Amino acid sequence: MTGLPRWLDIGVLPLVNLALALLAAAVVVALVGEDPLEVFAVLLQGAFGPGALGYTLYYATNFVFTGLAAALAFQARLFNIGAEGQATLGGLGIALACLSLETVLPGWLVALVAIAGAALFGAAWAVVPGWLQAYRGSHIVITTIMFNFLASGLMVWLLSGPMMRPGQGSPQTRLFDEAVRLPAVHDIVRALGFEAARSPLNLSFLFALIACVAVWVLVWRTKFGYALRAIGHSEEAARYAGIPVRRAVVAAMALSGALAGCMALNEVLGVQHKLVLNFSAGYGFTGIAVALMGRNHPLGILAAGLLFGALFQGGAELNFEFETITHELALVIQGLVILFSGALAYMFTPWLARLLLARNAAHA
Amino acid sequence: MSGGNGSGEARRAAVRLRGVTKRFGAVLANDDVDLDIPAGTVHGIIGENGAGKSTLASIIYGLYAADRGSMEIDGRPASLRSPADAIRLGVGMVHQHFMLVPTFTVLENVMLGMEGGFRLRGGEADIRARLEDLSRTHGLEVDPDALIDDLPVGLRQRVEILKALFRGARILILDEPTGVLTPDETDRLFVVLRAIRDAGGTAVLITHKLREVMAVCDTVSVMRHGRLAGHRNTDETTTGELAELMVGRKVGQTVRPPESGARTPVLRAAGLTWRQAGSAPRLQDVSLELRAGEILAVAGVSGNGQSELLDLLSGLADVQEGYVEFAGRRIDAAHPATPAELRALGLAHVPEDRQRRGLVLPFEARENAVLGRPERAGPGPWTSGAAMQAHAEPLIERFDIRPPEPRRPAAGFSGGNQQKIVLAREFESVPAVLLLGQPTRGVDIGTIETIHAEVMALKERGSAILLVSTELDEILALADRIMVLNAGRVAGTVPAEGATARRLGLMMTGASEGMGA
Numbered sequence: 001m002t003g004l005p006r007w008l009d010i011g012v013l014p015l016v017n018l019a020l021a022l023l024a025a026a027v028v029v030a031l032v033g034e035d036p037l038e039v040f041a042v043l044l045q046g047a048f049g050p051g052a053l054g055y056t057l058y059y060a061t062n063f064v065f066t067g068l069a070a071a072l073a074f075q076a077r078l079f080n081i082g083a084e085g086q087a088t089l090g091g092l093g094i095a096l097a098c099l100s101l102e103t104v105l106p107g108w109l110v111a112l113v114a115i116a117g118a119a120l121f122g123a124a125w126a127v128v129p130g131w132l133q134a135y136r137g138s139h140i141v142i143t144t145i146m147f148n149f150l151a152s153g154l155m156v157w158l159l160s161g162p163m164m165r166p167g168q169g170s171p172q173t174r175l176f177d178e179a180v181r182l183p184a185v186h187d188i189v190r191a192l193g194f195e196a197a198r199s200p201l202n203l204s205f206l207f208a209l210i211a212c213v214a215v216w217v218l219v220w221r222t223k224f225g226y227a228l229r230a231i232g233h234s235e236e237a238a239r240y241a242g243i244p245v246r247r248a249v250v251a252a253m254a255l256s257g258a259l260a261g262c263m264a265l266n267e268v269l270g271v272q273h274k275l276v277l278n279f280s281a282g283y284g285f286t287g288i289a290v291a292l293m294g295r296n297h298p299l300g301i302l303a304a305g306l307l308f309g310a311l312f313q314g315g316a317e318l319n320f321e322f323e324t325i326t327h328e329l330a331l332v333i334q335g336l337v338i339l340f341s342g343a344l345a346y347m348f349t350p351w352l353a354r355l356l357l358a359r360n361a362a363h364a
Numbered sequence: 365m366s367g368g369n370g371s372g373e374a375r376r377a378a379v380r381l382r383g384v385t386k387r388f389g390a391v392l393a394n395d396d397v398d399l400d401i402p403a404g405t406v407h408g409i410i411g412e413n414g415a416g417k418s419t420l421a422s423i424i425y426g427l428y429a430a431d432r433g434s435m436e437i438d439g440r441p442a443s444l445r446s447p448a449d450a451i452r453l454g455v456g457m458v459h460q461h462f463m464l465v466p467t468f469t470v471l472e473n474v475m476l477g478m479e480g481g482f483r484l485r486g487g488e489a490d491i492r493a494r495l496e497d498l499s500r501t502h503g504l505e506v507d508p509d510a511l512i513d514d515l516p517v518g519l520r521q522r523v524e525i526l527k528a529l530f531r532g533a534r535i536l537i538l539d540e541p542t543g544v545l546t547p548d549e550t551d552r553l554f555v556v557l558r559a560i561r562d563a564g565g566t567a568v569l570i571t572h573k574l575r576e577v578m579a580v581c582d583t584v585s586v587m588r589h590g591r592l593a594g595h596r597n598t599d600e601t602t603t604g605e606l607a608e609l610m611v612g613r614k615v616g617q618t619v620r621p622p623e624s625g626a627r628t629p630v631l632r633a634a635g636l637t638w639r640q641a642g643s644a645p646r647l648q649d650v651s652l653e654l655r656a657g658e659i660l661a662v663a664g665v666s667g668n669g670q671s672e673l674l675d676l677l678s679g680l681a682d683v684q685e686g687y688v689e690f691a692g693r694r695i696d697a698a699h700p701a702t703p704a705e706l707r708a709l710g711l712a713h714v715p716e717d718r719q720r721r722g723l724v725l726p727f728e729a730r731e732n733a734v735l736g737r738p739e740r741a742g743p744g745p746w747t748s749g750a751a752m753q754a755h756a757e758p759l760i761e762r763f764d765i766r767p768p769e770p771r772r773p774a775a776g777f778s779g780g781n782q783q784k785i786v787l788a789r790e791f792e793s794v795p796a797v798l799l800l801g802q803p804t805r806g807v808d809i810g811t812i813e814t815i816h817a818e819v820m821a822l823k824e825r826g827s828a829i830l831l832v833s834t835e836l837d838e839i840l841a842l843a844d845r846i847m848v849l850n851a852g853r854v855a856g857t858v859p860a861e862g863a864t865a866r867r868l869g870l871m872m873t874g875a876s877e878g879m880g881a
Binding site for chain 1: 703738
């Protein structure tokens, strides 16, 4: 994509971007009168210190799902920026399954239905823009973003009306039955007889890892993935090859939406155990930056997801430790990383190419 | 390096290059090039695709900066940072793909970028007068108020030349200018080039067509693998010698094998008319028959319906009126066929645009070798590197694709070798029908021989071949029958035997009807 050798594109460029983001963040921190090194130490401690790792991995789970969603669509050069809405609908799928079935079926079966519901509802919410793009030429960026608004409106209506917890005035459903919730990792570890700090980390982290492998196999080891990549590089060539481009576009969006929908497994089925408003909280958008930084490869997305998880968790620690660093300033630091590794991901490509490749040429 | 240079020494050099070197990554596009382009001549730069002639032209026009070496223009040292510098020094360029705004008039295109102030009207009258003057003195008549969209290709090129002259060009570089022209338009271009020369200017013609060099150039430089392979006066050389300099060895001619007997029809199309929604038909009432073991060539100036015909027959565009019969299937508006279905019925297609359509450039060669043939990529829904490797290796060997690396991305091969990847894939199964679009466009001479031999071999094995080419030489060398398209209509179908470039050229422009066939 950048014309750089792979090792530069995948290995060096993201690190350079990260370093520059941290440099910019250091300037901001210095401006408010704190010592940048001390702040970064607290950030690291906050992300990976005792008891913190679970939180970091919990955030990372969200980023991996939404990052994979963006990356899978992008293989077919589709810019799915509707992961927010698709995740929201995934949450709805879970809530409907749990609330309607938990008294009828055994808990583990309800959980399975809820997982399928998350994927199906997320997929359905992405298929409509995908179909509109493929068969009617509506631009997917416009439609997916509109569907985010629709999802959020739908959720307000449902949670303040039909699905609202009986006898209460806040926009949320009642709690799901204990038996259908995804087990927390600290509970599993304690059951095995080890000590573990309490954290929101739950079984969906494992699902995220499985999703990474599945996406890799799908994209690089199946004919469907071959078709997606062909469409992404040259739709003309794909059509020439007899690939049913429209159907593949719809299918890619369905899978992308299913992955985004699975983000709700972590938040709704794993942590909140009820459907609340705005649980997607921007993870869908940040997933685009995660996919960009991870170069649309599951391994890269896992690494970038962990980085963003660490930033979110460590960043949250900052305003406990420093009076001058408020929650908003922590957001600024996170925003800088997103800016440099997402929006400006390729800003330094020509400069890097000249610096490193010219030297190589001189050696040769 | 400038061996055999006779009168060039005596003349002043319009452009003088010394030791010019340009590298793109691992590719040495220009390697220590010394070149003198004598002033007041038509000078040809010829070479195979990838020999570095376009890079050299881009350096002279300031589009690229040379890594090393020096340049003089009209005897003064020149270091160009952009085309604006080149224009200031009197260098103009006519690109292969025209740089015109199609919805502007000729006048508006000429004044684009030099409107002379915020308000348009003031400069316009002055510019109109100067433009008309230029047109007259150089024999470049064109209506200044005509929309570019309404002009035929030959006249658009004229506008490009006027644009350059208007900006004070005394040295005019033309990059493959005849690719889009009819033989007649080509002749008229050559008249213009001679007029520029006679007015004291210098024209630099970049081409791979030896015949044109011999027809219009006074002197010629031959490039091979980024280096200058020789410099000749055209009246002291032959096309044979130039071809040898280009390729570095003797070049043979494609030999036409003896005609075989009666042939059975394999594909029949009747009354094909096709239009883009809401516009004039691009194809009108086209009928044809492809027979086993026969090559039907479609001749015509590029853009006269050939591409649409290929799209219709390959299933990339849906039949609107008329029908196609192939392998027992009738394809019409009510019964469309997809490219995949047609391929399963035994149709192969070498598309005209291999870079956008025939190949997925970032894909490895072995991945491209299964494009459109998913059953070769691996078992069931899976792709397998081993299966693709096993499929690609014999193809690479048989077609001598270089470098022989199945895992190299298609973008990393030269134009000729990219084309060989496409041909290897499409020829492999000995298709019942082969649609062959521009098989040798942008391919070097050595590879053209190989490709022509493979096409003839496929014909001998019984494939029915539809050849679309803008190279009349290629059509005359390969075809059994020739169908000429003009403005989307069949201007005539003639047997190749006895057909001449001149006669076909007249039919291509609609000046003469062929006999029916």
